[in-house]
Amino acid sequence: MSRVFVPRDAFALALGADAVAAALARAGFAVVRTGSRGMAWLEPMIEAETPSGRIAYGPVRAGDVAGLIAAGLATGGTHPLRLGRAEEIPFLAAQTRFTFARCGVVDPASLDDYRAHGGLRGLARALEIGPVATIAEVTTSGLRGRGGAGFPTGIKWKTVADAAGDRKYIVANADEGDSGTFADRMLMEGDPFALIEGMAIAAVAVGASKGYVYTRSEYPHAIAAFARALAAARAGGLLGADMLGSGIGFDIEQRVGAGAYICGEETSLLDSLEGKRGQVRAKPPLPAIKGLFGRPTVVNNVISLASVPFILAEGARAYHDVGFGRSRGTMPIQLAGNIRHGGLFEAGFGLTLGEIVHDIGGGTASGRKVRAVQVGGPLGAYFPEALFDTPFDYEAFAAKDGLIGHGGVVVFDDTVDMARQARFAMEFCAAESCGKCTPCRIGSVRGMEVMEQILAGRDVDANLQLIRDLCETMKFGSLCALGGFIPYPVLSALTHFPEDFRRPALAAE
Amino acid sequence: MEPAAPWSPERAASIISAHVGEEGALLPILHALQEAFGHIPRAAVPLVAEALNLTRAEVHGVVSFYHEFRATPPGRHVLRLCRAEACQAMGAEAVHDAVHRRLGVGWHETTADGAVTVEPVFCLGLCAVAPSGMLDGAPLGRLDAAGLAATLDLAR
Ligand SMILES: Cc1cc2nc3c(=O)[nH]c(=O)nc-3n(C[C@H](O)[C@H](O)[C@H](O)COP(=O)(O)O)c2cc1C
Ligand code: SF4
Ligand code: FES
Numbered sequence: 001m002s003r004v005f006v007p008r009d010a011f012a013l014a015l016g017a018d019a020v021a022a023a024l025a026r027a028g029f030a031v032v033r034t035g036s037r038g039m040a041w042l043e044p045m046i047e048a049e050t051p052s053g054r055i056a057y058g059p060v061r062a063g064d065v066a067g068l069i070a071a072g073l074a075t076g077g078t079h080p081l082r083l084g085r086a087e088e089i090p091f092l093a094a095q096t097r098f099t100f101a102r103c104g105v106v107d108p109a110s111l112d113d114y115r116a117h118g119g120l121r122g123l124a125r126a127l128e129i130g131p132v133a134t135i136a137e138v139t140t141s142g143l144r145g146r147g148g149a150g151f152p153t154g155i156k157w158k159t160v161a162d163a164a165g166d167r168k169y170i171v172a173n174a175d176e177g178d179s180g181t182f183a184d185r186m187l188m189e190g191d192p193f194a195l196i197e198g199m200a201i202a203a204v205a206v207g208a209s210k211g212y213v214y215t216r217s218e219y220p221h222a223i224a225a226f227a228r229a230l231a232a233a234r235a236g237g238l239l240g241a242d243m244l245g246s247g248i249g250f251d252i253e254q255r256v257g258a259g260a261y262i263c264g265e266e267t268s269l270l271d272s273l274e275g276k277r278g279q280v281r282a283k284p285p286l287p288a289i290k291g292l293f294g295r296p297t298v299v300n301n302v303i304s305l306a307s308v309p310f311i312l313a314e315g316a317r318a319y320h321d322v323g324f325g326r327s328r329g330t331m332p333i334q335l336a337g338n339i340r341h342g343g344l345f346e347a348g349f350g351l352t353l354g355e356i357v358h359d360i361g362g363g364t365a366s367g368r369k370v371r372a373v374q375v376g377g378p379l380g381a382y383f384p385e386a387l388f389d390t391p392f393d394y395e396a397f398a399a400k401d402g403l404i405g406h407g408g409v410v411v412f413d414d415t416v417d418m419a420r421q422a423r424f425a426m427e428f429c430a431a432e433s434c435g436k437c438t439p440c441r442i443g444s445v446r447g448m449e450v451m452e453q454i455l456a457g458r459d460v461d462a463n464l465q466l467i468r469d470l471c472e473t474m475k476f477g478s479l480c481a482l483g484g485f486i487p488y489p490v491l492s493a494l495t496h497f498p499e500d501f502r503r504p505a506l507a508a509e
Numbered sequence: 510m511e512p513a514a515p516w517s518p519e520r521a522a523s524i525i526s527a528h529v530g531e532e533g534a535l536l537p538i539l540h541a542l543q544e545a546f547g548h549i550p551r552a553a554v555p556l557v558a559e560a561l562n563l564t565r566a567e568v569h570g571v572v573s574f575y576h577e578f579r580a581t582p583p584g585r586h587v588l589r590l591c592r593a594e595a596c597q598a599m600g601a602e603a604v605h606d607a608v609h610r611r612l613g614v615g616w617h618e619t620t621a622d623g624a625v626t627v628e629p630v631f632c633l634g635l636c637a638v639a640p641s642g643m644l645d646g647a648p649l650g651r652l653d654a655a656g657l658a659a660t661l662d663l664a665r
Pocket of ligand 1: 148150151173176177178261262264265267299300302305481482
């Protein structure tokens with residue numbers, strides 16, 4: 001019976017992959033459900049296992065299946081949807097896939113498949129070299145947190161390792177609330193054992209006995225895929241009282257969020273895990289010293305943790321050799337919004353924004369001119385084409401009053417109204433504020449009102465001054481980056497697209 | 510979608526006791542209650558408070574903090590539509606307006622026949638197949654008004 005790989009990633013499901021899988025199964029194929037290779041515009045992209053390797057076809061609808069079979073799908077036959085070997089598709093061939101090497105390739109529910117594709121070598125090495133050398137390896141790799149702040153992961157781990165505590169925790173932040181991002185989701189759906197292995201390595205390094213993964217409730221498929229992997233990891237002895245026969249006990253539990261963006265902020269996340277309202281805690285103390293239930297806790301983004309198995313298996317050098325400036329290794333860039341070739345592109349830091357949007361992303365999906373690109377989620381700045389020479393790097397984006405955050409790149413064409421985008425930023429902040437500090441809680445509501453005045457063309461000069469002052473107050477008077485960074489999208493829209501704010505007064509005054 | 514069960518103090522008590530020994534048990538309990546009853550019934554709050562040694566106000570404070578927990582039962586189907594930036598860039602707003610007009614409901618409202626509740630969401634991680642949504646947990650990509658209308662007609 002011929003095997004065919006059909007993604008069960010949410011992108012593919014959203015475009016009908018289940019019906020494709022069912023049609024193939026009815027026709028007698030052995031269907032293996034995988035994650036996604038990350039080329040969203042080709043989903044559902046299926047791969048047939050043929051004597052000359054895995055041959056991809058896409059985008060495939062259920063109605064195409066009969067024709068594909070008639071064209072000789074099982075042997076890689078010619079068909080208008082035939083894409084050839086997936087690795088040779090230019091979008092994939094141009095990537096440096098360290099963290100996502102297995103995503104879309106393996107069966108995400110099979111620990112054996114994970115092992116067969118190089119999994120668990122990193123953990124084996126960590127167990128062999130011990131905690132001190134493991135932390136040194138992560139530090140040397142230059143890995144910085146992929147959740148947004150870019151803090152060096154090795155230094156965080158060392159702080160937790162050195163902190164005294166009767167128990168320590170590893171917490172994976174899978175709250176991924178930023179618009180334009182889906183790397184955590186894709187990894188958990190496509191290669192969940194990489195996250196488990198990364199957490200296990202972290203546990204060995206800092207001496208933690210328990211891990212939590214906090215997954216947002218908007219990701220039911222990631223939750224299910226990760227739960228399947230957890231069960232397989234326990235059955236296979238990777239988790240439990242005696243991890244891979246090392247004598248070390250470590251287990252992981254998955255917890256589900258409840259639709260609050262602020263719970264992605266690490267201290268709010270910890271409060272939520274403790275069963276409280278997800279309100280931001282003042283720092284210090286750092287979670288590394290007093291985190292979950294007052295114990296030393298590593299809080300890392302999913303991608304930070306999932307990058308670690310490669311670093312341990314291949315060595316810190318191999319990771320560090322790729323990158324740009326102080327941004328070492330690879331970043332899964334997520335191409336989203338109005339873009340022709342949307343999806344996940346893992347590459348070393350340093351590509352320019354223009355290369356990302358035009359050369360890799362192929363420009364807009366609408367075929368119209370690109371006008372603005374929001375990088376780094378809802379707290380990220382809007383960049384005009386004039387800044388497209390900015391390299392994808394933490395420092396370079398900060399120098400242009402922007403941030404790369406979790407790597408989301410959202411493209412807008414020339415129909416976008418930037419004053420409305422500025423208004424939305426304030427609305428988002430008002431809706432998601434945890435309520436702890438006044439500049440964020442009240443300022444965002446006020447900001448929305450002021451933007452509405454501007455949109456209506458009332459007292460534009462005075463209101464523009466007001467919005468600038470409000471942004472200053474929020475920047476410097478907010479406890480966390482929700483209130484503190486929401487001025488980025490607002491002010492960047494105003495700075496780079498001032499013409500959208502100069503509106504004629506509405507007739508119905 | 511699984512129809513929600515009618516309120517039952519016994520069922521609620523058994524859900525609560527299944528989680529009560531866990532660290533930070535409140536959110537898992539609330540999720541399990543909502544899964545069973547479709548919302549967090551008012552009558553459940555004192556039961557949860559007692560089991561976890563919290564005040565009712567504390568439990569209520571948590572329930573009301575999180576957007577996901579509902580105080581009232583939803584319709585037979587829940588349609589979640591993404592309002593965030595990547596979906597905006599692909600014309601989500603026009604699709605949302607069309608849905609609201611067709612169903613005669615706004616955000617957080619349920620159609621008069623109890624068939625569909627429409628809820629906003631900020632990002633479903635489907636930002637490269639925008640505009641996106643989710644119908645009873647099944648992801649929907651590249652939404653347009655006509656396609657969504659057909660999907661809804663099928664579901665009803
Ligand atoms: C408002 C806000 C939302 C955040 N959301 C997330 C998130 O969804 N995922 C994430 O990993 N980090 C998020 N962060 C960053 C976390 O606070 C924290 O820095 C991160 O989880 C640390 O992991 P890392 O060092 O591996 O990046 C958010 C921060 C803020 C201020
Ligand atoms: S800035 Fe906003 S979200 Fe952050 S702590 Fe203050 S009120 Fe909460
Ligand atoms: S912005 Fe709509 S799915 Fe992410």
